[in-house]
Amino acid sequence: MTVPTTQEIAVRVEGMSKYYGTFHALRDINLTVARGEKIVVCGPSGSGKSTMIRCINRLEEHNAGSIMVLGTELNDDVGNIDEIRREVGMVFQHFNLFPHMTVLENCVLAPMLVRKMPRAEAEATARRYLEKVRIPEQASKYPGQLSGGQQQRVAIARSLCMQPQIMLFDEPTSALDPEMISEVLDVMVTLASEGMTMICVTHEMGFARRVADRVIFMDAGEIVEEAPPEIFFTSAKSERTQLFLSQVLGH
Amino acid sequence: MFKLLRNQKVRNALLQALYVGALGALVIAGTLIARQNLAAQGITSGFDFLFKSTGWDLGFSLLPASANDPYWWYFIIGILNTLFLGSFGLALATLVGMIVGLAQTSANDLAKLLGRTYVDVFRNIPLILQVFFWYALITHLPPPRSAHEGWGMLLTSRGLYLPAPNVGGLALLAASLAVVAAIVLPIWLGRTSLLSRPLGQRFSVQLAAVAAALVCAVLFLFAGRLPDSPLLDLPSLQGLNLRGGLRIPPEFSALVVAIAIYGGSYIGEIVRGGFKAVGKGQVEAASSLGLTPWQVFTLVRLPLALRAMLPILANQYVWLMKATTMGIAVGFTDFFMITALTINHSGQTLEAIGILMAGFLAINLSLAALFNRINKAIALKGNQLRG
Amino acid sequence: MEMVVVAPPASGKLEDLKRRFFATPRQAVISLLSLSVIVFLVWKLLNWAVFSAVFDASGGPDACHAASGACWSVIAARWRIIFFGLYPYEEQWRSALACVTVVAMTVLSCIPAFWTGRRIALVWGVGAAVFYVLMKGGLLGLGFVGEEMWGGLALTLFIFVTTCLVGFPLAICLALLRRSELPWISRTTGLIIDGVRSLPLISILFTFAIVLPFALPQWLQGDKLYRVILGSALFFSAYQAEIVRGGMQGVPRGQEEAAMALGLSYWHRISRILLPQAMRNALPATINQFVISFKETSLVIIVGFFEILASGNAAYGTGEWRFAYVEVYAFIAMIYFVFVFSLSRYGAFLERRMSVGER
Numbered sequence: 001m002t003v004p005t006t007q008e009i010a011v012r013v014e015g016m017s018k019y020y021g022t023f024h025a026l027r028d029i030n031l032t033v034a035r036g037e038k039i040v041v042c043g044p045s046g047s048g049k050s051t052m053i054r055c056i057n058r059l060e061e062h063n064a065g066s067i068m069v070l071g072t073e074l075n076d077d078v079g080n081i082d083e084i085r086r087e088v089g090m091v092f093q094h095f096n097l098f099p100h101m102t103v104l105e106n107c108v109l110a111p112m113l114v115r116k117m118p119r120a121e122a123e124a125t126a127r128r129y130l131e132k133v134r135i136p137e138q139a140s141k142y143p144g145q146l147s148g149g150q151q152q153r154v155a156i157a158r159s160l161c162m163q164p165q166i167m168l169f170d171e172p173t174s175a176l177d178p179e180m181i182s183e184v185l186d187v188m189v190t191l192a193s194e195g196m197t198m199i200c201v202t203h204e205m206g207f208a209r210r211v212a213d214r215v216i217f218m219d220a221g222e223i224v225e226e227a228p229p230e231i232f233f234t235s236a237k238s239e240r241t242q243l244f245l246s247q248v249l250g251h
Numbered sequence: 252m253f254k255l256l257r258n259q260k261v262r263n264a265l266l267q268a269l270y271v272g273a274l275g276a277l278v279i280a281g282t283l284i285a286r287q288n289l290a291a292q293g294i295t296s297g298f299d300f301l302f303k304s305t306g307w308d309l310g311f312s313l314l315p316a317s318a319n320d321p322y323w324w325y326f327i328i329g330i331l332n333t334l335f336l337g338s339f340g341l342a343l344a345t346l347v348g349m350i351v352g353l354a355q356t357s358a359n360d361l362a363k364l365l366g367r368t369y370v371d372v373f374r375n376i377p378l379i380l381q382v383f384f385w386y387a388l389i390t391h392l393p394p395p396r397s398a399h400e401g402w403g404m405l406l407t408s409r410g411l412y413l414p415a416p417n418v419g420g421l422a423l424l425a426a427s428l429a430v431v432a433a434i435v436l437p438i439w440l441g442r443t444s445l446l447s448r449p450l451g452q453r454f455s456v457q458l459a460a461v462a463a464a465l466v467c468a469v470l471f472l473f474a475g476r477l478p479d480s481p482l483l484d485l486p487s488l489q490g491l492n493l494r495g496g497l498r499i500p501p502e503f504s505a506l507v508v509a510i511a512i513y514g515g516s517y518i519g520e521i522v523r524g525g526f527k528a529v530g531k532g533q534v535e536a537a538s539s540l541g542l543t544p545w546q547v548f549t550l551v552r553l554p555l556a557l558r559a560m561l562p563i564l565a566n567q568y569v570w571l572m573k574a575t576t577m578g579i580a581v582g583f584t585d586f587f588m589i590t591a592l593t594i595n596h597s598g599q600t601l602e603a604i605g606i607l608m609a610g611f612l613a614i615n616l617s618l619a620a621l622f623n624r625i626n627k628a629i630a631l632k633g634n635q636l637r638g
Numbered sequence: 639m640e641m642v643v644v645a646p647p648a649s650g651k652l653e654d655l656k657r658r659f660f661a662t663p664r665q666a667v668i669s670l671l672s673l674s675v676i677v678f679l680v681w682k683l684l685n686w687a688v689f690s691a692v693f694d695a696s697g698g699p700d701a702c703h704a705a706s707g708a709c710w711s712v713i714a715a716r717w718r719i720i721f722f723g724l725y726p727y728e729e730q731w732r733s734a735l736a737c738v739t740v741v742a743m744t745v746l747s748c749i750p751a752f753w754t755g756r757r758i759a760l761v762w763g764v765g766a767a768v769f770y771v772l773m774k775g776g777l778l779g780l781g782f783v784g785e786e787m788w789g790g791l792a793l794t795l796f797i798f799v800t801t802c803l804v805g806f807p808l809a810i811c812l813a814l815l816r817r818s819e820l821p822w823i824s825r826t827t828g829l830i831i832d833g834v835r836s837l838p839l840i841s842i843l844f845t846f847a848i849v850l851p852f853a854l855p856q857w858l859q860g861d862k863l864y865r866v867i868l869g870s871a872l873f874f875s876a877y878q879a880e881i882v883r884g885g886m887q888g889v890p891r892g893q894e895e896a897a898m899a900l901g902l903s904y905w906h907r908i909s910r911i912l913l914p915q916a917m918r919n920a921l922p923a924t925i926n927q928f929v930i931s932f933k934e935t936s937l938v939i940i941v942g943f944f945e946i947l948a949s950g951n952a953a954y955g956t957g958e959w960r961f962a963y964v965e966v967y968a969f970i971a972m973i974y975f976v977f978v979f980s981l982s983r984y985g986a987f988l989e990r991r992m993s994v995g996e997r
């Protein structure tokens with residue numbers, strides 16, 4: 001692996017720890033993500049995957065170590081936090097669309113309020129991204145009127161409307177019925193092929209094989225294994241990884 | 252400096268300090284200004300005034316009181332009056348509410364209509380208007396010399412006169428305790444594990460306990476009766492005045508009636524809600540086991556409904572307790588009115604308001620604590636139940 | 639419907655009646671009892687209020703003494719004092735118009751099209767301003783009428799509207815402060831809210847009307863009316879804050895997280911995401927709170943205001959109409975009933991509609 005220069009680094013996490021009360025949720029996490037890189041994070045339930053990526057846009061506050069995002073340090077400085085959140089998009093397991101706004105309003109809200117984009121321009125951008133996630137015709141519906149897969153695609157479009165440089169995905173497909181998973185994954189694959197920096201928590205190993213540059217395995221708050229997919233799936237070093245893989249791929 | 256202000260931790264600390272500091276400053280400044288203003292009027296702050304005699308009389312008091320008594324004694328009387336009025340009002344309101352609620356949940360459409368109408372009419376008229384109405388009604392009754400009479404009672408513009416037992420105070424207290432025991436004992440007997448009889452088969456024991464308690468009550472009354480007088484002191488007209496008997500002043504009756512009627516409409520709704528919360532499945536299950544409708548009601552619907560309504564009922568009780576302050580509208584010397592009178596006469600504004608707040612806080616907290624205990628005691632055990 | 643006309647058996651109605659009201663002996667007893675109570679009450683009421691009542695004011699109180707029913711002539715003779723209190727006679731049309739403004743405002747805010755923060759604030763802000771200008775005058779060629787002359791229904795409505803107008807934003811602030819992540823802020827606010835809620839409204843009104851002047855510098859004291867309104871607003875907001883907070887708790891945590899992840903600022907998160915959803919959740923309870931606080935405006939009589947109840951007392955309290963208190967109270971009760979009942983019915987309707995609309 002070539003060492004990326006500072007310019008090319010999207011996220012650098014060094015020695016990060018996180019506590020919930022006395023519970024040590026993340027231990028000494030070290031992770032460097034280059035621009036354009038696609039990372040897939042997997043691991044058993046409760047291993048700290050969500051916590052880790054939520055630290056990257058300060059939905060959770062880390063207790064030790066440092067996090068640099070796009071060259072800005074994530075610390076107590078409110079200005080830095082705002083700056084990072086503008087550049088980092090996030091997609092949630094349960095979509096978290098705003099139910100009292102139409103799909104279009106969901107999409108134009110942040111660009112108008114945060115980026116101070118004029119409405120016409122924001123709407124044009126929103127329609128472009130809705131097209132990209134293949135639901136332009138649903139723009140005037142309310143989230144409650146869409147299927148789960150459609151909602152998740154709207155959520156992706158909503159994040160993209162902010163034109164972020166990094167996208168975080170927290171199990172975007174695990175709340176979906178099987179037949180809806182692929183429509184969301186297709187969108188994510190397209191996004192990946194366009195060069196977006198992505199960190200995805202997912203158990204979709206097919207997706208990991210296809211797009212990931214690196215797969216990270218976490219257990220008990222630690223990064224246990226970190227390898228390109230071809231190595232990760234065939235010759236994982238640690239036993240815990242192998243056990244996990246046999247469980248996930250076993251059936 | 253500017254950099255520091257952008258720091259989240261610094262900001263949070265600053266915000267909190269500002270908020271708490273500003274509120275604290277407001278309170279302190281207010282108190283200081285008030286003390287200064289009051290001192291200018293020759294009123295020294297402090298609670299010494301509690302031990303001075305008041306110099307004014309009370310309209311209604313459960314305990315002996317005169318203008319020579321100190322303020323602290325008046326405050327105690329005020330709290331007692333409030334509690335007295337409150338407990339009467341609450342008890343009657345609960346009774347009315349139960350009847351109205353049951354009418355509303357009855358299978359009979361006519362009874363339902365009656366219950367519904369009652370709730371809609373009385374809940375939508377302000378309580379104080381109802382207090383004024385009943386007070387006007389009572390004070391417009393005929394004067395003592397042409398009073399309405401019946402069953403040894405007299406109904407006049409000066410209040411309701413009831414026959415009073417000619418019994419010493421101590422015996423009366425003992426007798427009322429015995430009556431309370433007659434209510435509490437069977438409940439306790441029904442739940443205790445001290446008896447070897449199984450639950451549900453203790454009816455005869457409970458009956459015996461009630462009978463014994465009531466007999467005790469009657470015995471106490473006889474033992475304590477005053478010598479050389481009939482057992483009952485009947486009110487009667489002598490000249491232009493009424494003598495004897497127990498006078499219930501118009502202020503008190505107006506308040507009790509108004510609270511009972513108004514509170515009854517709210518409690519009626521709560522009772523209806525409680526019964527509505529009992530699942531149809533429970534009732535069907537009980538009927539299918541062969542229980543009679545009465546058994547289904549007493550053993551299944553009522554206990555479950557009670558559990559559902561208790562928390563809301565507790566809030567309602569607290570509300571009604573606070574509503575006793577409307578006594579001041581008709582001149583009933585409750586806790587609040589005594590506070591207001593104290594401020595008028597002594598000028599000890601801050602202290603009196605402080606006592607008022609502390610008193611109501613105490614009343615509310617104890618009511619809440621009581622209901623929490625009851626709630627805990629009767630709550631369904633476990634959390635594995637499905638609707 | 640009309641296609642399935644199957645002629646019911648001749649005794650169908652009767653059978654139906656029997657099944658509904660006389661199924662068992664117990665049912666029959668309850669039915670008969672209820673029926674007799676209903677008939678008795680309706681007859682008594684109609685007889686008193688209509689058949690034997692005196693409506694014509696020309697006979698004066700004497701005509702009432704002769705009749706056995708209600709004496710509505712007291713209302714005919716004294717309605718102006720009940721509605722307008724001591725407001726100058728020639729200017730009372732302004733007071734009436736002001737009341738109409740409030741009713742119009744209330745009706746407007748019941749229409750869903752007005753349920754955005756800005757529109758509802760606009761309706762109430764403009765309504766209150768119109769009300770104020772109409773009542774107080776001194777503008778647009780209207781003669782000046784000081785607050786001490788206000789009374790009757792207009793004063794009741796004024797106190798209600800201003801209480802809500804001040805109390806509602808305050809309630810939202812208190813709710814936000816109470817759910818703040820900063821422990822000192824949330825705890826202090828909790829103390830204030832719980833403290834106010836544990837006190838009776840009368841004691842708060844009394845404190846604001848009579849005690850507060852001691853604790854304020856001269857220039858801050860203001861008119862007694864506005865101090866009382868402030869007290870009543872504080873009380874309203876303590877209750878409403880808990881309702882709003884309940885509504886906020888009904889909004890999933892993910893909503894705010896999503897807004898944060900999009901980079902929205904605190905105020906935008908609150909105003910665009912949290913509050914719109916929380917207020918929707920809290921709507922039925924909010925209307926209930928409005929109903930309660932409308933009824934509670936009547937308590938200002940205790941600190942010496944001439945609102946509708948006090949003016950009712952005055953209407954029958956003097957001389958010749960002394961005996962007609964039942965009619966006056968019944969009339970005022972009717973006024974309250976019309977306002978409160980329609981509002982609470984509307985609340986019940988909303989609640990049903992919302993519980994059906996949930997998916």
Ligand SMILES: Nc1ncnc2c1ncn2[C@@H]1O[C@H](COP(=O)(O)OP(=O)(O)OP(=O)(O)O)[C@@H](O)[C@H]1O
Binds near residue numbers: 023025049052
């Ligand atoms: N707010 C919180 N308070 C306390 N503990 C928490 C909190 N959030 C998460 N945890 C704990 O931290 C650990 C990591 O949680 P996290 O949600 O990151 O797991 P995960 O890997 O995302 O699991 P899953 O696959 O189930 O989503 C868990 O043991 C969890 O119990």
Ligand SMILES: [Mg+2]
Binds near residue numbers: 049050051170171
């Ligand atoms: Mg997770």
